[in-house]
Amino acid sequence: MRLYDRITGQTLNGLPEIVYSGRYLLRQKATLNRHTPLEIESLLCADGSGRCQLDALTSPFATPEEDTEADLELFRDAVTSIVRLIATGDEHPSPLMPAAIVSEQGNVNSLEQKLAEVLKAGHLHSIAKRPRIDLKYEETVTDVSRARRLTSSTYTHLASHSECWQSMSLLGVTPRKVLARFSEDDYSIYENRVYARLLDELDKYLTRRLKSLQALWDGLEEALAFSQSADLHYLLIREICALWGETYSPEQTEQQLKETQSTLEMVSAQLKCIRGLKQDGLYLQVPRSLRVGASLHRTNILTHDQHYRHVALLWDELHNACQQGNRAPAQVLEANQQLEQDYSAYTGLVLRQALLRYGPLKDGSASWANHEISIRQNGLNWQLMVDNNTKLELVPWACSCALPDDTKKLPSQHVICWPGIELEDSLDAVLIGCALRVSPMDLYVVERMGALVDQVLTRVMLAGYAVPVMPLPGLVAVTGQMIKGLKVQGSQLQVLNHIADQDAASMQVSFAKHARQELGRAFDSRLKELQVLSRCPVCAAPSELTSQNDGGFSSICKQCETKRYWRKATGVGWEYQQLLNGIDIFRVNGRRSMTFPVDRNH
Incomplete structure (x- = not known):
């Protein structure tokens, strides 16, 4: 099995010990986990099973930490929403968290509204205290003193089991033990199993929802606090607030923060209530081993009982809310492959945003300081080129785990772009090893990309500073010696500072008359570079x-x-x-x- 590692550029003959979703491309056809055939150049992504079987080879997929699942889901929704905006014709949407996602995730949904109504009416509490039950009868041999009800087989059993006799006389047998019937309440009827499993699933859902709301609330609070920060430079605040303003104004942010806080408190109260129901009453009487299928059997009790019918309604609402979590492995694989495509498009958007200060890109290129800047997509990767030479290659990878150790040493031009979901705070440096955090959940996302781009293009500018134009004709040298900003030594000329337009025109005329064309072009190139260097970046x-x-x-x-x-x-x-x-x-x-x-x- 041949795989291509997108991160290191190496070809593997076989599966690695741990397979990271989205990292590898197939170099030959194969079938993943016996359900989906993959073509050559297909992305090898996880299907939710945790196992990667390609034909006869098997390795585990790397799995994200449980406490990052809420942030990962929010990241997926945000990237998908932004890419949809690009697809509709918006070339430069804000790369920060979209307003639609914030509003949708931060407000109460239909399940939570329905659950609030049911809890307020006390239907679940009524079931917990006064459930429907059935009687279960068991026949067992017991002491005569404990027997309350005999069975139809009691005398036959006693006649054939002399070990149960106490004594025997001419009048008959005195029993020591008899076969008796006992009855007990049966709480494990189908409707009660549905109730118990509903509480389990609501517990899981509300726990995930609470984490997601907390992540969203933290992001909104960070954005609001950022705009009011006193220790950050005002130009940084203005730039990021302009991007955030394309999504939310400060007033809208504050309002959405209040709505999210209200939803957070509501969901937290609901979770507390559900866990309270699991600590007492009916839930403890139903064995956890008894399961219920996703599709309910509509019994008369679930349909007509004044309390139990709300259990069925909640079950349906919960099933609809968790449809994404109940996808088939092939659907999960397709969604993860699409996420890698979307994340690549999102990375390209952030790169274009970072390049706006160098001029608008037309057909992916712009003229700057006598150089041509262009960006090009190569597969999922993005290349920043100067005069058709690749200066930076971005490798987008929607990795939901911490980056593995073998990705920390890459060629200087290669930079991994990944969401960095596992990072709590990474504002001390632009790069973390060879990786750049690129995520709509990060207010500094364009600043990070911009800092990286600025370093690359500044290196291009510095490469030509004080580089002599040579060999210099004598007449050109004489003209250059009289101009401030130029340094002439023998047959070498250095452009060390910006020169006046009139002096520049004089030198260009002198080069045109007395020097070769390539010397004149070199001088023009130095002038244009100095024009950029002589302005504050x-x-x-x-x-x-x-x-x-x-x-x-x-x-x-x-x-x-x-x-x-x-x-x-x-x-x-x-x-x-x-x-x-x-x-x-x-x-x-x-x-x-x-x-x-x-x-x-x-």
């Missing part, structure tokens, strides 16, 4: 560069006080540092501050 205001003798520079923006340093590192190589308010903290500044090493060959 945070506020876009002009920011003069102060060149250093070693080919580096420093710059301080007079408008927002952003400080930039391009210098030799303490060890080997170079370092670029960009500080806002004197600090480089991602949580505070987002993509507006950064520090990273650069390999420089000149």
Whole structure:
């Protein structure tokens, strides 16, 4: 069995010890768990069984932690909703949690409304205290003193079992034990089994629902607190609030937070009530081993009894609410494969949002600083290209588990994009190893992608700074020596700072008359790069560069006080540092501050 590992780019001959859903592509046809044939290049995803059997090979699927299931479900719904917006023609919907999902998940649904009515009317409590029962008769041999009712077979049994005699005389036998009939209440009738299993299923549903509501409430509270935070930079707040504002205004957020809180309290009270019913009364009389099929048998009691008929109604509502959890393995497989496709489309959306500051993308490309930036989808992956050279490759993977150890060392251009559902707080760094958290549940999602893109494109810009244009004709050198911002040494010319338009035109004329065309193009390229470098990357205001003798520079923006340093590192190589308010903290500044090493060959 040949598989292709999307993360490491390696080909496997056989199944790994643990199979991660969505990580592998098939290189040959196979059948998964004997129910779904998979073609070549099909995604190998989990089908909900926890087992991966491809023909004769078997390995377990990695399973997510139980406490992340609510967040995972919310993540799935959000990604699916956003991708649907893209499919309807909205090229740039907000990549944050959609309003439809927040409203749908945060408000009371039909099952919870029905359950509230039934609990308020006391139907379930009435059943718990005064259930319908049946009489169950048993025949057993017991002491004469305990026998209350004899059976039709008592005398026959006594005649044939002398060990039950106390004594025998001419008058007859005096029994010591007799076969007697005992009756007891039978609580395990079908209707009571339905009641008991309904409480079990409601307990499970409400527990999941409570976790989902708590996750949603935490997200709304985080968004509301974020907009009112005093320790974050105002540009970061403005940018993220603009994205959130496409989904919710602050007033709507506060209102939805109250509605979600109300639903949370209601569901919590219902769960407490259901668990109370399981601690007393009828529930304890019905063995847990007695099960009920998904389709109810409509008995007269379940149809007409004033209390039990509400059990049947709740059962139907619960079955409808949990339809997604009752899917066949083939349907689960198809849904997981579609999630990987949707997550790839969502990652592309976040990438396009991050690139908006570099200009609008037309047909996936834009012109910037004499370079052509373009994005391209290659299978599920996304590539960021500069002048048709791949500078960054994003590998979207909707992994619901913690990333395995073998994904922590990848080529520098490859970055895994994954939801990071298991992370509580990851705002101290942009990347976690070789992975980037990309999720609609993360307010910083565009900031993370933007910081990564900014680093890649800043490296492109720095690669050309102070690189000499050579060999320089003498007449061009004479012209260059008189222009501020240019440095001429012998037959080499360096563009170290932005020069006036008139001086730039003079140099271009001199190059056109006295130098080869490629030298003129190289000079034009340096000028356009310096035009970008000479503007503050945070506020876009002009920011003069102060060149250093070693080919580096420093710059301080007079408008927002952003400080930039391009210098030799303490060890080997170079370092670029960009500080806002004197600090480089991602949580505070987002993509507006950064520090990273650069390999420089000149």
